[in-house]
Amino acid sequence: MSALLSIRGLSVAYGQIEALKNASLEVGQGEVVAILGANGAGKTTLMRAISGLAPKRAGSIHWEGREITRLAADKIVRLGIAQAPEGRRVFGTLTVAENLELGGYTRPAREVRAGLEEVYRLFPRLAERRRQLAGTLSGGEQQMLAIGRALLARPRLLLLDEPSLGLAPLIVQGIFANLKEIAAGGITILLVEQNARAALRLADRGYVLEVGRVVMSDSAAALLASPEIRDAYLGRGAGARG
Amino acid sequence: MGTFIQQLINGLTVGGVYALIALGYTMVYGVLRLINFAHGDLCILGAFIGLTVLTGGLGGGHPGAALLALAFIAAIIAIAIAGVLLEIIAYRPLRRADRLAAVVSALGASMLIENGIMLIWGPDVHVFPPDLLPKTSWRVAGAAISFTQLMIILISCALMAALYGFVNHTRFGTAIRAAAIDQDAARLMGINVNRVIGSVFVIGPALGAVGGLFIGVYYREAYFTMGWTYGLSAFIAAILGGIGNIPGAMLGGVLLGLFNAFAAGYVSSSWQDAITFLLLIAILILRPTGLLGERVAEKV
Ligand SMILES: Nc1ncnc2c1ncn2[C@@H]1O[C@H](COP(=O)(O)OP(=O)(O)OP(=O)(O)O)[C@@H](O)[C@H]1O
Ligand SMILES: [Mg+2]
Numbered sequence: 001m002s003a004l005l006s007i008r009g010l011s012v013a014y015g016q017i018e019a020l021k022n023a024s025l026e027v028g029q030g031e032v033v034a035i036l037g038a039n040g041a042g043k044t045t046l047m048r049a050i051s052g053l054a055p056k057r058a059g060s061i062h063w064e065g066r067e068i069t070r071l072a073a074d075k076i077v078r079l080g081i082a083q084a085p086e087g088r089r090v091f092g093t094l095t096v097a098e099n100l101e102l103g104g105y106t107r108p109a110r111e112v113r114a115g116l117e118e119v120y121r122l123f124p125r126l127a128e129r130r131r132q133l134a135g136t137l138s139g140g141e142q143q144m145l146a147i148g149r150a151l152l153a154r155p156r157l158l159l160l161d162e163p164s165l166g167l168a169p170l171i172v173q174g175i176f177a178n179l180k181e182i183a184a185g186g187i188t189i190l191l192v193e194q195n196a197r198a199a200l201r202l203a204d205r206g207y208v209l210e211v212g213r214v215v216m217s218d219s220a221a222a223l224l225a226s227p228e229i230r231d232a233y234l235g236r237g238a239g240a241r242g
Numbered sequence: 243m244g245t246f247i248q249q250l251i252n253g254l255t256v257g258g259v260y261a262l263i264a265l266g267y268t269m270v271y272g273v274l275r276l277i278n279f280a281h282g283d284l285c286i287l288g289a290f291i292g293l294t295v296l297t298g299g300l301g302g303g304h305p306g307a308a309l310l311a312l313a314f315i316a317a318i319i320a321i322a323i324a325g326v327l328l329e330i331i332a333y334r335p336l337r338r339a340d341r342l343a344a345v346v347s348a349l350g351a352s353m354l355i356e357n358g359i360m361l362i363w364g365p366d367v368h369v370f371p372p373d374l375l376p377k378t379s380w381r382v383a384g385a386a387i388s389f390t391q392l393m394i395i396l397i398s399c400a401l402m403a404a405l406y407g408f409v410n411h412t413r414f415g416t417a418i419r420a421a422a423i424d425q426d427a428a429r430l431m432g433i434n435v436n437r438v439i440g441s442v443f444v445i446g447p448a449l450g451a452v453g454g455l456f457i458g459v460y461y462r463e464a465y466f467t468m469g470w471t472y473g474l475s476a477f478i479a480a481i482l483g484g485i486g487n488i489p490g491a492m493l494g495g496v497l498l499g500l501f502n503a504f505a506a507g508y509v510s511s512s513w514q515d516a517i518t519f520l521l522l523i524a525i526l527i528l529r530p531t532g533l534l535g536e537r538v539a540e541k542v
Contacts (some may be wrong), residue, residue, distance in 0.1 A: 021312035053426055077432035089427040091420050102420050103414065153432060 003062075003082075004029045004188055005050070005157060010059035012045050019045040021212040022059070030124035032179075033188045034199040034220065036233055037209035044086045045194040046209070047161045050190075051083045052076045057145065078106050082155035086162050086192075090139035092135025096126055099134050099145055103152030112152060122178060126143040140171035147178065157188045164195045176202055200224045208233075244384030249507035250500070251382070255391045255460065257499020258398030261492045262453035263476035264483070265405065266446030268491040271480070272422035273435075273442050276333065276344050280351035281450060283472015284324055287355055287537070288317040288451030289458035289468070290363050294368060317451040324355075325447030326440060352469070359466040370462040395458050401449060402492050409488055418442065423484065475502075478522050484535025493533060 003026040011191055012020040020042045027033050037043050048054040050061060052073035057082055061069045063079055071079075082103070091099050095134060103114035120127035123144040129137065134145055150158055163179070164172040176198050183189050183202070193199035200220040208216040208229070216223070223229050263285050270278040286288040292313040332351040336344045379388040409415035421428040421438040428435055457472055458464045475498065483494025498518065525533065 051351050051430060053429060072434070073426075073429035074432045074434045077430065084428060085427065089424055089430075091423045091427065093423060094416070098416055101413070102416060102428075102431045102433070105417060107411075149431070207457060 003027065004031075004064060005147070005190070006062045007046075007050070008060050008062075009157055010046075010049060010061065011057040012042075012049050012054050013057045019056075020056075021189050022210070023209070024059075025190065025207050025214060025217065027188060027190050029156075030186060030188055032183050032191065032203045032216065034196075034203035034206040035190065035192045035209060036194075036196050036199065036206055036223075037192075038096060038232075039194075040211070041209040043209055044161055044211040045212075046084070047083060047159050047190075047192060050076075050159060051081065052138065057086070074106075077153055077155075080154070080156035081157035081159065082150040082153035082157075083101065084143075084150045084161065086165065088139075088142045088146040088165075090134040090137070090142050090149070092133065094134055095130065096132055096137070097130040098143060099149050100126070100130075100152055103149030105153075107152070107154055111154065115152045115154065119151055122151075123148055140167050140175070143167060143171075143175060144178070147175075147182075149188075151182065155187060157190060159190050159192075159211055161192045162194060164189070164193060164198065172198065186238050196229065196234075245507055247383045248385035249503040251385055251387045251391055251395075252507075253366065253500035253503030254496065255394050255499070256502060257496035258395050258402075259453045259456045259460070259472075259495075260326065260397055260451045260476045260479045260499050261402060261495025264480040264491040264495045265488065266450040267477050267480040268483070268485055269418075269442045269446045270490060272486040272488070273425075273439055274333065274337075274344075275341075276492040277348060277477070278328075278333075278446075279345075279348040279473075280328055280332070280355055281446065282471075283352050283355035283359070283469030284321050284328070284447050285450035285454030285473065285476075286457075286464065286466070286469040287324065287359055287455040288321040288447075289464045290359055291320050292317040292367070292451075292455040293368060293458055293464055294363075296371060296374065302374065313485065314452060314455060317455050318448045321451035321454075322444045322448040325443040328447075329439065334402075355464055357471055359469075363464075365466060367463050367465045370458055370464070372462070374397070374459060374462075390460055394460060397452070398456075401452065405445070405449070406489065406492075413442070440536075475518070478518065481532055482522060482525055484532025487532065487534045490532055490534035497533075 005027040008024050009090055010023045013016065023046065035043050035046065045054055049056060052071055056069055058066055063081065068076060068079065083166065091102065100116055101112060104115055107115070124146055125141055126144055129141065137145060147163065163175050167175065172195065179189065179202055191199055191203065200223055203220040206218065206220050206223045207214050263282065266281045267278060270276060295316045296309060328351055332347045333344060336347055376389045379386045411419060417428065417433045418438050418441065420431065421433060422437050425435050459491040476495065477499040479494035480491045482498060483490025483492070501521055502514055502518060505514045509517065
């Protein structure tokens with residue numbers, strides 16, 4: 001497997017707190033890879049590190065064989081890595097359309113127009129609300145907006161940090177159906193989730209993070225079947241988030 | 243009726259100037275959550291640079307439109323460069339530091355510029371040449387509007403309209419608004435936030451230089467502590483409108499100018515500042531976020 005994204009021995013610390021310790025992982029072209037882990041395991045830190053938002057203490061990140069460890073965040077987007085961050089972080093006082101257009105900030109205007117239509121097709125609710133301020137959307141709609149906004153960058157790798165956070169089970173199902181469609185379109189996905197069952201059903205492979213370390217990595221099917229995973233992350237029934 | 247129209251004209255003139263200067267405070271606050279205390283001094287530095295160009299090129303005669311335009315362009319360019327240097331030297335190294343450190347740095351930069359002006363131009367009040375602008379004035383509904391007033395009102399409005407269009411209807415303008423809301427999220431869009439911050443330190447001081455030179459031309463004087471006097475008024479205007487909010491700074495500036503003028507016209511000009519502060523207090527009690535600040539509650 002020639003890795004699209006390859007992370008080796010990555011450590012990230014905030015002052016004294018080491019949030020990520022010697023973490024290594026790979027994402028291949030066209031894969032959906034899930035990252036599981038409890039609160040504070042370092043999942044968001046990993047995503048922020050890939051996007052160039054977290055300070056790295058050691059280790060390296062390579063994109064298509066090229067080192068991007070210390071590249072600025074805006075340059076990383078230009079390489080084809082976009083993120084829908086934890087908590088959605090939509091621009092609340094801008095309209096839905098403005099949020100989406102910002103997602104295409106690095107792309108030529110013509111491509112953004114085409115991309116907007118694609119996103120409106122994927123999320124018809126956003127099309128109806130394109131003139132509405134993003135801060136007035138429901139949580140589920142905001143998540144659609146965060147994903148749509150990331151898609152407008154035309155990413156080859158889409159980073160998703162807890163897209164199911166705080167959403168009702170039915171909405172979560174809808175979002176995962178959307179993700180399946182996005183993945184089928186050929187976009188590689190790295191997905192952080194506490195909703196382990198839904199994530200592993202979508203994913204090809206998964207990694208488990210525990211207090212900043214990668215403690216397990218396997219195919220999604222094997223992880224779903226593993227008793228440790230079942231006890232730690234799947235214990236609370238399908239769909240619902242622990 | 244005549245008094246009313248006259249104060250309206252006076253108020254709009256001063257209000258336009260306040261608004262131009264207030265925009266600099268509000269745009270910097272928007273992206274950095276920092277009060278750039280040196281902004282008023284930068285604006286007055288613009289007035290001094292403009293004055294120097296005018297008197298240097300004058301040779302006794304009438305300045306003419308070309309020289310006047312040159313004075314404005316020189317002030318705009320010099321103050322825009324000064325704004326960028328200010329950000330790089332005084333604020334960028336402290337971006338991750340304590341908020342208080344940046345405030346101290348801002349106050350230090352203000353004093354440095356103020357004293358720099360005194361060092362170069364001296365502590366005296368400089369008088370602008372009397373024949374700078376045509377003495378023409380027009381009568382409107384029992385009041386008079388001078389050429390200078392009309393020029394200030396029209397140019398302020400044009401600059402504000404241009405800024406409004408830029409910020410609301412261009413890609414880079416939208417990026418400025420996004421960076422003001424959430425810098426990390428803006429970075430995830432591929433926005434170079436450093437460039438956004440740099441642009442704000444170009445646009446704000448450039449508009450401020452025009453405002454500063456307008457003050458000089460209108461009151462026909464410039465002195466080195468003027469940055470504090472007018473900076474404070476413009477800062478109050480920014481707070482009135484809701485600091486961080488661009489249309490708010492425009493509205494706050496015009497309202498404050500009108501309020502000042504009516505207070506001077508109907509009460510007494512010695513009560514002007516007291517009435518200004520009463521207005522500020524009243525608005526902050528009724529709307530702590532200013533007139534246009536944070537209209538939308540953001541869901542988390
Ligand atoms: N900016 C920060 N400053 C200091 N410590 C931080 C910062 N961000 C994260 N941490 C710490 O790093 C550790 C990992 O945090 P991180 O947000 O990566 O966890 P997570 O796996 O995403 O958790 P969750 O599931 O709750 O989102 C935590 O102990 C957290 O307190
Ligand atoms: Mg997290």
